[in-house]
Amino acid sequence: MTDDDCVRILREWCPRHGLRFEGFRRVRSQVRKRIGRRLVELGLAAVERYLERLEADPAEQLQLESFCRISISRFYRDRLVFDRLREAELPRLAREALESPQPKVRIWCAGCASGEEPYTIALLWSLELADRFPGCTLELSATDANAALIDRAHRGEYPAGSIRDLPAPFRSAFEIVGRTAILPVQFRSLASFSVADVRTVFPDRELDGIFCRNLPFTYFELEAQRRFLEAVDRILRPGGLLAIGAKEVLPGDHRFRESAPGTGLFVRSSE
Ligand SMILES: C[S@@+](CC[C@H](N)C(=O)[O-])C[C@H]1O[C@@H](n2cnc3c(N)ncnc32)[C@H](O)[C@@H]1O
Known part of the structure; x- marks a missing residue:
């Protein structure tokens, strides 16, 4: 071919x-x-x-x-983006959550591949943020249309190259066996995975963060991008975080402002 x-x-x-x-x-x-x-x-x-x-x-x-479902992913993919998440956006969501009676940061990763992205968030949360925001918990769900990738996410076993971009303190959370990096269950248990098509299945609750990097705004035609963004608008709370790929562009008029230039991290405005 x-x-x-x-x-x-x-x-x-x-x-x-x-x-x-x-x-x-x-x-x-x-x-x-x-x-x-x-x-x-x-x-x-x-x-x-x-x-x-x-x-x-x-x-x-x-x-x-x-x-046609491209499955490229890795932990801490795009250093600038995850640095910004660690330093600014995840702490902001945790601070805001602490103002509510049941403090929770609720995040959905859409098109999560084998879990590299949600597990990166789980690592940041448990190794860096959980202690800084006692009383606040992370509720992390992740979906992908490819059942084989979701199986791999459950197993939490990756080629060593998948974790090369992770800063050292997070990398050392993995158990290395030969050329395989295994994420221990204490981190795996922070994320729940299911098989779902992002064009038709959305979480049925309000969310504080939606990650959909390198999927709808690269591969979907404009009409499908718009429908996806409408769904995001319905379920992401004002002030919530939308993470798209750093090189992706949101279609048409929308109510998001960029958190930092070139990161693909957007905050939903309040009106
Ligand atoms: C390029 S990967 C991106 C993974 C991760 N978000 C990242 O940026 O590293 C795209 C993922 O979306 C999944 N995917 C493609 N079409 C999908 C659909 N319609 N619904 C849900 N997942 C889909 C693929 O299986 C793949 O795992």
């Missing part, structure tokens, strides 16, 4: 799945490899035959959609 073959398939099928072809520019090779393996499995030599199969077979269309 050549890159041109992959471009041909994505150009034709991304819009039919509500996805943006342009979002795949830098990460296409992951999709190309998956489709390439699928062609071998199906015994198809030419991309034309696969395009015919797609037209005729709705199950194959779903299969292709799953190939």
Whole structure:
């Protein structure tokens, strides 16, 4: 399967799945490899035959959609973003939570891959913030459409490279066995994971923070981005934190102001 073959398939099928072809520019090779393996499995030599199969077979269309879920992630991905979270935004949410009768910081990670992002938050919380904000708890939920990734999140076992960006005090929380970094259960138990599609399933409670980095605002077409943002508006409290990818852009008019330039961290305004 050549890159041109992959471009041909994505150009034709991304819009039919509500996805943006342009979002795949830098990460296409992951999709190309998956489709390439699928062609071998199906015994198809030419991309034309696969395009015919797609037209005729709705199950194959779903299969292709799953190939388009880019699963790149790692702990403390984007240092500036997590530095800002540690220094400013998570402490602010904890301070504000302490003003309520049942102090809780409620965070949802949408498109959480194998848990790298929610577990980074869990590590920051338990190793740095919990002691500074006694009485305040973290309620952390995380969802992804890919069940295999959610299984990996439950196991909490990662290739050693996944934790390379974590500052040393957080890295030392892991048990290293050969080339595998294992997150101990005391941290794993802080996050609850489930399989869900962010286009249709949202938490049914008010939240203080929503992380959706490197998913809707890169891969979804504009209309789906708008619908996602409307859902965020409904469930994120005024003053709540929205984390999108540092290079992503929110569509159209919205009620968010950036917490610090270039971080993708936004605060929902109160009106
Ligand atoms: C590029 S990763 C981003 C992971 C993490 N947020 C980060 O920034 O490091 C995108 C994740 O979104 C998931 N995903 C893709 N489409 C999805 C959908 N419609 N609903 C839920 N998760 C989805 C993929 O399986 C993948 O794990």
